[in-house]
Amino acid sequence: MASWESYLQQHRARFLDELVGFLRIPSISALPDHASDVQRAAAWVAERLSAAGLEGAKVMPTGGHPVVVAEWLHAPGKPTVLIYGHFDVQPADPVALWTTRPFEPTVREGRVYARGASDNKGNLFASVLAVEALLKTTGALPVNVKFLVEGQEEIGSPQVPDFVAAHKELLACDLVINADGGQWSETEPALLLGLRGLCALYLDVYGPSSDLHSGVFGGSIANPLHALAELLASMHTPDGKVAVEGFYDDVAALTPAERAAIAAVPMDEAAYKAQLGVTELYGEPGYSTWERTWVRPTLELNGMWGGFQGEGSKTVLPSEAHAKITCRLVPNQDPKRIAALLKDHVARHTPKGVRVVAQTGNSMAYPYLIPADHPGNLAARDVLAELYGREPYHIREGGSVPICEVFERYLGAPSVMFGFGLHDEHFHAPNEFFRLSSFDRGQVAHGKLLERLGQG
Amino acid sequence: MASWESYLQQHRARFLDELVGFLRIPSISALPDHASDVQRAAAWVAERLSAAGLEGAKVMPTGGHPVVVAEWLHAPGKPTVLIYGHFDVQPADPVALWTTRPFEPTVREGRVYARGASDNKGNLFASVLAVEALLKTTGALPVNVKFLVEGQEEIGSPQVPDFVAAHKELLACDLVINADGGQWSETEPALLLGLRGLCALYLDVYGPSSDLHSGVFGGSIANPLHALAELLASMHTPDGKVAVEGFYDDVAALTPAERAAIAAVPMDEAAYKAQLGVTELYGEPGYSTWERTWVRPTLELNGMWGGFQGEGSKTVLPSEAHAKITCRLVPNQDPKRIAALLKDHVARHTPKGVRVVAQTGNSMAYPYLIPADHPGNLAARDVLAELYGREPYHIREGGSVPICEVFERYLGAPSVMFGFGLHDEHFHAPNEFFRLSSFDRGQVAHGKLLERLGQG
Numbered sequence: 001m002a003s004w005e006s007y008l009q010q011h012r013a014r015f016l017d018e019l020v021g022f023l024r025i026p027s028i029s030a031l032p033d034h035a036s037d038v039q040r041a042a043a044w045v046a047e048r049l050s051a052a053g054l055e056g057a058k059v060m061p062t063g064g065h066p067v068v069v070a071e072w073l074h075a076p077g078k079p080t081v082l083i084y085g086h087f088d089v090q091p092a093d094p095v096a097l098w099t100t101r102p103f104e105p106t107v108r109e110g111r112v113y114a115r116g117a118s119d120n121k122g123n124l125f126a127s128v129l130a131v132e133a134l135l136k137t138t139g140a141l142p143v144n145v146k147f148l149v150e151g152q153e154e155i156g157s158p159q160v161p162d163f164v165a166a167h168k169e170l171l172a173c174d175l176v177i178n179a180d181g182g183q184w185s186e187t188e189p190a191l192l193l194g195l196r197g198l199c200a201l202y203l204d205v206y207g208p209s210s211d212l213h214s215g216v217f218g219g220s221i222a223n224p225l226h227a228l229a230e231l232l233a234s235m236h237t238p239d240g241k242v243a244v245e246g247f248y249d250d251v252a253a254l255t256p257a258e259r260a261a262i263a264a265v266p267m268d269e270a271a272y273k274a275q276l277g278v279t280e281l282y283g284e285p286g287y288s289t290w291e292r293t294w295v296r297p298t299l300e301l302n303g304m305w306g307g308f309q310g311e312g313s314k315t316v317l318p319s320e321a322h323a324k325i326t327c328r329l330v331p332n333q334d335p336k337r338i339a340a341l342l343k344d345h346v347a348r349h350t351p352k353g354v355r356v357v358a359q360t361g362n363s364m365a366y367p368y369l370i371p372a373d374h375p376g377n378l379a380a381r382d383v384l385a386e387l388y389g390r391e392p393y394h395i396r397e398g399g400s401v402p403i404c405e406v407f408e409r410y411l412g413a414p415s416v417m418f419g420f421g422l423h424d425e426h427f428h429a430p431n432e433f434f435r436l437s438s439f440d441r442g443q444v445a446h447g448k449l450l451e452r453l454g455q456g
Numbered sequence: 457m458a459s460w461e462s463y464l465q466q467h468r469a470r471f472l473d474e475l476v477g478f479l480r481i482p483s484i485s486a487l488p489d490h491a492s493d494v495q496r497a498a499a500w501v502a503e504r505l506s507a508a509g510l511e512g513a514k515v516m517p518t519g520g521h522p523v524v525v526a527e528w529l530h531a532p533g534k535p536t537v538l539i540y541g542h543f544d545v546q547p548a549d550p551v552a553l554w555t556t557r558p559f560e561p562t563v564r565e566g567r568v569y570a571r572g573a574s575d576n577k578g579n580l581f582a583s584v585l586a587v588e589a590l591l592k593t594t595g596a597l598p599v600n601v602k603f604l605v606e607g608q609e610e611i612g613s614p615q616v617p618d619f620v621a622a623h624k625e626l627l628a629c630d631l632v633i634n635a636d637g638g639q640w641s642e643t644e645p646a647l648l649l650g651l652r653g654l655c656a657l658y659l660d661v662y663g664p665s666s667d668l669h670s671g672v673f674g675g676s677i678a679n680p681l682h683a684l685a686e687l688l689a690s691m692h693t694p695d696g697k698v699a700v701e702g703f704y705d706d707v708a709a710l711t712p713a714e715r716a717a718i719a720a721v722p723m724d725e726a727a728y729k730a731q732l733g734v735t736e737l738y739g740e741p742g743y744s745t746w747e748r749t750w751v752r753p754t755l756e757l758n759g760m761w762g763g764f765q766g767e768g769s770k771t772v773l774p775s776e777a778h779a780k781i782t783c784r785l786v787p788n789q790d791p792k793r794i795a796a797l798l799k800d801h802v803a804r805h806t807p808k809g810v811r812v813v814a815q816t817g818n819s820m821a822y823p824y825l826i827p828a829d830h831p832g833n834l835a836a837r838d839v840l841a842e843l844y845g846r847e848p849y850h851i852r853e854g855g856s857v858p859i860c861e862v863f864e865r866y867l868g869a870p871s872v873m874f875g876f877g878l879h880d881e882h883f884h885a886p887n888e889f890f891r892l893s894s895f896d897r898g899q900v901a902h903g904k905l906l907e908r909l910g911q912g
Contacts, residue, residue, distance in 0.1 A: 196671060198671070198771070200769045207734065208732040208733050208734050209732065209733025209734075210733070212732065213854075213855060214754075214756040214758060214782060214784070215652060215654070215784055215853075215854045215855030215856055216749065216853070216854045216855050217732065217749060217854065218749065218754045218756040218784055218854060219739045219740065219748040219749050219752055219754040219756075219784070219854065220728075220737055220738075220739050220745045220748045220749045221732055221734050221737055221738055221739070222734070222736075222738040223756055223757055225688075225757035225758075225759070225760050225779075226688070226689075226692060226756075226757055228685070228760075229684070229685045229686075229688035229689045229757070229760070230685075230689045230692070230694070232681075232682070232685035232689075233682075233685045233686045233688075233689035233690075234689075236682060236686070238686070238807075272676075276664040276665065276668065276673065276677055277664050277665025277666070278663065278664050278665075278677050278678070278809065279809075279811075280678075280808065280809050281676055281677055281809070282676075282677055282678040282808050282809035283675045283676050283677070284675065289676045292675040292676045293672065293673060293674065293675050293676045296675055298670075298674040298675040300670040300674040300675075300679055300682075300771075300773055301679055301681035301682055301685070301763065302670060302681075302763050302764050302769065302770055302771060302772050302773075302774070303681070303762065303763035303764035303765050303770070303772075303774070304681050304684075304685070304760060304761065304762055304763060304777070305760065305761040305762070305765045306759065306760055306761070307757065307758050307759035307760060307780070308758050308759035308780055309759050309761045309778070309780075312817065312818065312819070313656045313758065313780060313782055313817045313818070313819040314758055314759070314780075315654070315756075315758060315782050315819075315855075316758050316759075317756055317758070318758070318759070321760070322765070323681075324763070324764055324765075324769060324770075326670060326769055326771050328670070328671055328674055328675070351694075352736065352738050353734065353735075353736050353737070353738035355735075361768065361769050362768065362769070363768070363769040363771070397671075397672070398669075398671045398672045398673065398674060398675070399669060399671030399672050399771075400671055
């Protein structure tokens with residue numbers, strides 16, 4: 001056993017104590033009252049990175065919640081990796097549903113319960129400890145390492161893209177290791193290769209200048225609610241495809257190998273349906289459930305409203321109707337082009353007698369894809385296969401992690417997703433926890449990944 | 457001039473004073489705090505009917521706001537007419553928009569301003585004064601007369617149908633004169649021949665058992681908002697017809713004479729559009745605007761909602777979506793049958809992957825139609841033609857007056873609509889007023905109508 005692994009074992013109790021201290025800081029980025037806690041967490045990370053042997057560790061302002069940077073750049077000729085994570089956490093509401101209090105970390109049955117335990121403090125800290133173990137035992141790292149740890153991930157990282165753009169040299173790297181992620185199960189590893197992008201469209205339908213009596217005027221003018229229903233219905237075919245003209249034009253076709261890799265990922269449809277409380281699955285014909293949620297684009301209504309929402313009847317023909325739409329996008333769709341196609345569709349399909357205002361929302365993310373055979377992924381694959389004793393699944397995710405595209409855009413660096421959370425760990429919900437076995441495994445995995453990248 | 461008309465002129469100042477006193481009572485049926493005021497208005501009406509010379513005037517309980525009855529039945533061999541009106545009024549909100557206070561009646565420029573001035577106290581009182589003038593000057597009425605004046609019209613008369621059903625003998629009559637209505641303009645009279653009926657349907661669409669992340673799950677299960685939009689869109693053809701199977705089956709065809717009568721009613725489409733704030737009219741192909749609002753049935757969405765309605769984006773795939781629908785019905789549609797057809801349509805067109813609960817609402821009214829050549833209408837036509845110097849238009853209304861069908865059902869009596877309000881009098885809005893010229897004309901018109909019916 002390499003001596004850095006022994007170091008990790010020897011200091012296990014201290015590391016857990018330190019994690020507990022980190023988890024005590026209620027660094028909730030969404031709540032202004034906790035801004036000073038976010039700042040405290042930033043200081044904690046900077047100090048801990050220094051203590052681990054990293055250089056130049058400091059809290060840097062962004063205009064919003066801060067970021068922390070640090071580096072160790074004494075491996076000439078070796079690649080530079082940027083380890084990314086975040087020290088802010090989700091709000092803890094509803095606190096009453098927690099078995100133990102969210103910011104009083106408690107260890108039970110091999111798990112540490114606290115807000116942020118899995119997302120992302122435990123996962124992030126594992127990467128720091130790997131670096132410490134290597135530096136304290138070997139005096140060096142196998143590659144050049146930088147850290148960028150942020151305090152605003154849970155609110156969508158509003159200032160981070162500009163920070164990255166303004167600090168390209170400070171953050172310059174060959175590869176990002178994103179420590180904010182997970183594995184498939186306790187026994188099954190996964191490589192996350194792709195994330196969907198996002199664009200948003202808001203629709204406002206205007207009819208008569210004021211609400212009208214539906215008995216007196218109904219039948220003679222267009223009802224904005226009907227118009228909205230018709231317009232929204234026009235956006236899908238009855239069998240579930242998106243009917244917006246040009247929507248699929250840029251979608252990257254899946255290779256047979258990609259489809260085979262996705263087909264190899266376990267999908268228990270009965271369990272999936274039971275979890276969601278639905279009796280049947282429904283989506284674009286010709287694709288599996290994982291394909292529908294990972295590699296096919298969607299157009300989803302997030303909200304729709306107009307007219308009377310109270311008890312009983314109110315015979316009103318309302319003046320307005322509204323809808324909010326987000327699309328999930330896949331390689332090579334451009335969120336700006338899709339938003340434009342949606343507006344074109346709205347213009348072409350606006351029913352008679354109403355005026356529709358279509359506005360692009362601020363929420364926007366590019367889809368992200370890293371090849372399975374990228375050297376970073378090959379290294380991660382080797383580490384995971386060694387630690388789990390089996391090949392990782394090649395998965396994607398339906399949601400969006402915009403930071404990946406930000407690193408790609410400003411640093412030219414792809415992201416290897418390398419976290420050890422599991423889906424049952426209640427992130428963003430009461431009773432969040434992190435398995436101590438994952439905490440241990442993450443430390444070893446990060447150390448091995450740095451070694452493997454140093455051999456590349 | 458008949459002496460009863462002289463009587464009306466001689467006592468004009470007193471009648472206006474009395475109307476002002478009646479209007480001072482804030483008999484708002486919708487507000488529980490005003491229940492005693494509704495009761496006071498009932499007592500006022502009962503006393504005033506007695507003072508006019510009617511017999512048996514009394515306030516009667518209904519389980520809700522009361523009704524007032526009175527009668528004069530000393531015209532053997534002559535028909536019996538039931539004069540109907542109401543003494544309750546709409547709320548006065550927003551009071552700040554009134555030039556003078558809603559329950560401090562003010563006479564300006566030949567109009568009396570107060571809540572209820574036109575709807576219905578002024579119109580109702582005119583009919584009482586006609587009866588008084590006839591009784592005080594001739595000692596008799598040309599026909600047998602009953603009064604039924606209610607205190608819950610503005611809240612949909614919830615207890616009145618049962619009251620009528622339970623008092624068929626007390627209310628037995630050959631014809632109803634409904635004093636709650638209006639004329640076309642100051643110079644153009646109208647006979648209201650038909651009213652649309654009503655039925656209501658509430659839709660609840662259920663998808664997953666809780667709100668879901670639209671990125672993680674979007675594309676794999678049905679979205680209740682999409683399903684609702686599709687279901688609602690299926691209820692109309694793109695050109696504006698109702699697409700519910702069987703919806704038009706029972707609709708009474710219009711005779712060429714009926715269409716000609718409607719075509720003779722003035723319609724200034726430019727003014728109509730300007731009034732409503734729309735740039736174009738829209739409705740069932742092949743019908744004029746009056747036909748669309750008066751004699752063709754409609755299916756109108758009154759409300760629709762689900763998911764996120766706040767600022768910005770929330771990437772939610774919501775668990776539920778909802779809609780409220782009312783249909784306006786025409787002769788010979790049955791609201792219960794139409795509600796059943798709507799439910800059948802929903803069952804047949806429920807999109808895949810969701811569960812839809814369709815419930816019939818309590819709001820229900822049968823359409824109403826009285827032939828233009830009914831003897832009651834012929835008498836009203838003669839009176840109107842004499843007073844206005846021109847033939848009345850044969851109009852209908854798009855809204856519903858359920859009491860007409862109640863009288864038809866329980867008393868077998870059709871209703872002649874005989875009021876003198878005008879559309880600009882702000883009923884249900886701030887600054888309601890009634891023209892004193894209409895108050896005068898109404899008194900004379902009711903006297904002449906009773907005379908004409910006595911000659912029939």
